[in-house]
Amino acid sequence: MWEIARDSGVLDLNSSYAYVLWGAEFSESSVVVEVEGQVVGFVTGFIRPSEPDTIFVWQVGVDADQRGKGLAARLLHSLLDRLAERGVVRLRTTISPDNEASQRTFGAVARDRGMTLSSEDYLSSELLGEGHEQEDLYTIS
Template sequence: MSPFQTRTAPTTAIHVDYRSPTTDDGIRLWEIASDSKVLDVNSSYSYVLWCHDFASTSIVAEVDSRTVGFVTGYRRPDDPAILMVWQVAVDDTYRGHRIAATMLHRLLDRTAHDGVIAMNTTISPDNVASQRLFESVATARGLRFTRRDLFPADAFPDAHQPEDLYLLEPVTDAN
């Protein structure tokens, strides 16, 4: 994850459909990640596999039957009440229409039925757009939004930004 993107206001309203991914979406997820020039681009196989195995904790956005955005997530094996977001991206043409925020809200609404109460993600320090996105979702849902160090740059074998852990969690007496 990485650099700050310029924010442009949308000029027209668009109709967006949201649904769980199928394996057929894997190719588009790989394309959107690749086109973003920001995300780590994983193997095409990983996106196809993700759509197959983690469809219930992932979501795609469609405009005119074309997938234009996605969120890939999983429930943490050590704490299934937490939905970990692996990647979120929206095709450049459709940014600014609240598609990313809506995908995250819908995913939280859907997984709440299975006991999910919190969301985690990692974001690099220079990805302001992503930080604002998750902060916005936390604020709208009355969740506490905090950052912790997680993976420093030297955790990676290549030139990679650190990945900080962001937590969106219910406010309790304990926190």
């Protein structure tokens, strides 16, 4: 997962420890897909304690060789299908304004599920610092 995040050019890169820990401690709210023993895609997320009916998706990463094949959307559908059994009915995530690929992916997932995608200002670039672009909050409900 760390290598996919590193090579993506758009995801904030966390330590390899963070990705291993995420897989171990948040496996119920995350998805990893492998091809021939190699991780080629992942979704990391968590159930918000204050909103047990909401999954917050932290990162979606797809290996460069697998991009453009709908893998990210399939991973999100898989996660939402699995979490529906736990009463999760809403997805939230943050997306920077220039990440049109993610905006399209989350829009497609919302349409496929007959749901609505909305967005609002969330985290300003000043708050995030270090030249980080603002992050808007997207909700599928």
